[in-house]
Amino acid sequence: MDIKRIKQILSSSADIDVKYNESSVWIDKINEDGKTATVHLRGPLEERTEVEISELKEV
Template identity: 75%
Template sequence: MEAKRVKQILSSAADIEVKYNGVSVWIDQLNEDGRTATVHLRGPLEERSTVEINELIEG
């Protein structure tokens, strides 16, 4: 995924599914380096991880 699309998803009111390693995640923020994002799993666990945005897949 590109940084521009991450920003669009973050600003959207829609529920846009994003997957990381086949698991559905919420994007919390695009990090300042523009290459990584902070995400957490959808569901009760809110453990946050920093991941490379090129590993995020929409849909």
């Protein structure tokens, strides 16, 4: 996924399914380096993880 699409997803009110390593995640923010994003798994656990933007996939 590219940074432009992530910005669109973050500004959208729609529920857009994004996967990281086959798990559904919410994107919390794009990090200052512009190459990583902070995400957390959908569901009760809200542990946040920093991941490479290129590893995120829109379903």
